[in-house]
Amino acid sequence: MHCMCHAGFAFVHADSTADVCAVEAVKMEDLDPEAVRAGLAEYQAKLGSLQVRLCMILPSRRTR
Numbered sequence: 842m843h844c845m846c847h848a849g850f851a852f853v854h855a856d857s858t859a860d861v862c863a864v865e866a867v868k869m870e871d872l873d874p875e876a877v878r879a880g881l882a883e884y885q886a887k888l889g890s891l892q893v894r895l896c897m898i899l900p901s902r903r904t905r
């Protein structure tokens with residue numbers, strides 16, 4: 842089974858077994874690919890906007 846986990850952690854043991862702890866996990870087949878693409882595009886746009894504003898706010902730290 843393949844799952845998508847928003848956040849969590851995993852322990853990999855010496856015998857190659859793993860324990861995965863996640864607050865929420867969703868089966869991959871339950872994800873809507875178009876909704877994922879739309880959400881990704883939305884947050885990439887927000888990130889791009891934030892990077893532009895940070896460049897305007899923060900002075901360059903280059904040394905001469």
